[in-house]
Amino acid sequence: MVTEATRQRAQMILIGAVTFAAIIIGLTVIINSYFVTQSGVVSDVSPQIDEANEFEYESRKGVRSLVVRLNHRHRNLSATDLATVISRNVTVYRELIGESYAGSRGEYVTISYVNDSSRFGSRVVQSADGNVTSDADQGEWVIGNPSETSNLGWFTMNVNLQETSDAPTWINVTNASSHWVNVSMRRTTAGSGENLRVTSNVSSAGNSSTLCDPSRDRVLLDLVDGSTFTSDCRFNATTAIAPPYRVSVSGGKNAVAKYEVVYNETVESTYYEECSSSISRTQPCRTPAVWVANVTTQFSGSELTYANEYNITVYEEAR
Amino acid sequence: MFDDSRGQAFTLEGLAASLVLLGALLFALQAVVVTPTTSGDVDQSSQVDLRQQADDVLLLSARSDGTDLSSLVRNWSQSQRTFAGAVNPRIGYGPKPLPGTLGVMLNRTFTQRSHFFNLEISYRPGALGNETDPIPVAYRGEPSDDAVAASYTVTLYDNQTLTAPNVSRNVELWQYDTNATNSEDGYYPIPNAVDGPIYNVVEVRIVVW
Numbered sequence: 189m190v191t192e193a194t195r196q197r198a199q200m201i202l203i204g205a206v207t208f209a210a211i212i213i214g215l216t217v218i219i220n221s222y223f224v225t226q227s228g229v230v231s232d233v234s235p236q237i238d239e240a241n242e243f244e245y246e247s248r249k250g251v252r253s254l255v256v257r258l259n260h261r262h263r264n265l266s267a268t269d270l271a272t273v274i275s276r277n278v279t280v281y282r283e284l285i286g287e288s289y290a291g292s293r294g295e296y297v298t299i300s301y302v303n304d305s306s307r308f309g310s311r312v313v314q315s316a317d318g319n320v321t322s323d324a325d326q327g328e329w330v331i332g333n334p335s336e337t338s339n340l341g342w343f344t345m346n347v348n349l350q351e352t353s354d355a356p357t358w359i360n361v362t363n364a365s366s367h368w369v370n371v372s373m374r375r376t377t378a379g380s381g382e383n384l385r386v387t388s389n390v391s392s393a394g395n396s397s398t399l400c401d402p403s404r405d406r407v408l409l410d411l412v413d414g415s416t417f418t419s420d421c422r423f424n425a426t427t428a429i430a431p432p433y434r435v436s437v438s439g440g441k442n443a444v445a446k447y448e449v450v451y452n453e454t455v456e457s458t459y460y461e462e463c464s465s466s467i468s469r470t471q472p473c474r475t476p477a478v479w480v481a482n483v484t485t486q487f488s489g490s491e492l493t494y495a496n497e498y499n500i501t502v503y504e505e506a507r
Numbered sequence: 508m509f510d511d512s513r514g515q516a517f518t519l520e521g522l523a524a525s526l527v528l529l530g531a532l533l534f535a536l537q538a539v540v541v542t543p544t545t546s547g548d549v550d551q552s553s554q555v556d557l558r559q560q561a562d563d564v565l566l567l568s569a570r571s572d573g574t575d576l577s578s579l580v581r582n583w584s585q586s587q588r589t590f591a592g593a594v595n596p597r598i599g600y601g602p603k604p605l606p607g608t609l610g611v612m613l614n615r616t617f618t619q620r621s622h623f624f625n626l627e628i629s630y631r632p633g634a635l636g637n638e639t640d641p642i643p644v645a646y647r648g649e650p651s652d653d654a655v656a657a658s659y660t661v662t663l664y665d666n667q668t669l670t671a672p673n674v675s676r677n678v679e680l681w682q683y684d685t686n687a688t689n690s691e692d693g694y695y696p697i698p699n700a701v702d703g704p705i706y707n708v709v710e711v712r713i714v715v716w
Binding site for chain 2: 199201202204205206208209210212213215216235238241242243245246249250253254257258261276277280281284285287288289291292293403404
């Protein structure tokens with residue numbers, strides 16, 4: 189017999205089933221939306237952030253390497269001519285790196301050099317073998333402006349070992365705090381064959397000495413880092429004391445070398461003539477060098493687009 | 508009479524309830540199949556992880572001090588006509604470990620975790636602008652369908668030299684010939700793409716599966 193109680197029991201089974209069904213469907217929708225959202229976020233945006241970071245790092249490094257090479261590639265360029273050369277080469281670099289990114293990743297990247305926002309320093313260069321003397325042929329002299337200290341970005345000396353005397357040539361570096369480092373170099377026959385004996389005396393660290401082997405009778409010294417490009421020889425140099433520096437030479441007639449120095453200041457015309465084709469290559473002269481390069485970049489991908497502008501200090505970690 | 512009605516009512520309501528539950532379960536099962544992380548043979552979260560690891564390996568290698576990616580690209584042997592220490596020009600290092608920190612990182616990150624990878628170098632063509640085939644650095648087989656790729660761009664300069672042992676450090680990149688059959692000046696397959704200090708822009712690409 190169907191009583192009121194048994195009818196309600198049967199309806200409870202149906203209502204319970206409908207409730208369970210609603211819970212299952214609801215949970216399914218919630219779980220699905222969680223996974224779809226999670227995988228969509230991770231897989232689409234993250235790789236382009238990595239690629240944008242890579243482009244940013246490589247474009248900075250690339251422009252810095254390019255500008256430092258162009259600063260030292262020519263001797264007789266004016267600041268305007270140097271800016272033109274740098275702009276042209278950065279455009280070439282932009283085209284190459286742009287082709288690479290577009291071809292393999294479908295991303296659009298650009299790099300531009302902005303000369304008006306860049307800052308120039310000075311480069312003093314003697315581009316052929318000669319004594320390390322002033323342009324007035326003095327063996328005791330100051331490189332750059334004698335009354336001012338400045339930051340050194342580059343100081344290399346390519347020594348002709350055969351022509352260099354066994355009497356020392358001194359490079360004396362002092363800073364505003366009266367600390368100093370004196371580096372002497374002379375030809376010697378100690379060790380295997382002829383070498384360059386480099387001795388450095390630092391106000392806070394004392395004396396140290398090393399032998400630098402030549403390559404094809406030349407020794408290329410980095411007087412900022414205290415190393416040679418041709419062997420494993422290392423010595424204390426200008427970075428042993430804090431900048432800014434004042435650099436002087438004594439015994440400059442004992443060495444025969446080519447050299448280059450780059451400052452963050454403009455070297456006045458009273459100390460050096462401007463480099464030109466009429467200036468002998470054995471005579472030091474001054475020419476501009478980009479110290480801070482202003483660069484704009486743009487990155488456009490399917491998920492990420494941005495433009496950036498930044499200054500690159502050319503001689504910081506440039507080598 | 509009354510008992511028959513009661514039995515039919517229970518039967519019909521039970522049947523309706525079972526159909527509702529069955530429908531809900533079928534809907535849930537169908538919906539689970541279409542979620543991206545449970546579609547069967549492709550685990551997208553692990554693909555994302557693998558790609559991130561490949562990116563990180565290239566990034567760390569590019570920024571390392573000693574044997575960075577640029578050094579690897581220039582690690583070209585004149586006698587072997589492939590990378591120094593490689594098996595042959597067709598597979599590069601093949602199953603052998605790669606040199607330097609990149610080799611160590613690839614071994615620890617992928618090989619020791621039962622993943623395979625191919626590493627190759629693409630470069631910009633020379634003045635004629637012909638398309639170029641990538642140079643295999645390490646070829647370890649045909650990638651599977653769920654392989655992931657990552658790449659890093661490296662700039663080469665005219666005054667850089669090859670880094671392989673027994674190669675003259677006095678010969679700069681621009682002095683090498685790109686013609687393998689007429690290479691009295693030495694052979695390096697990547698050409699000088701443009702005038703000026705830049706030599707070429709190459710892409711180091713890794714495919715992992």
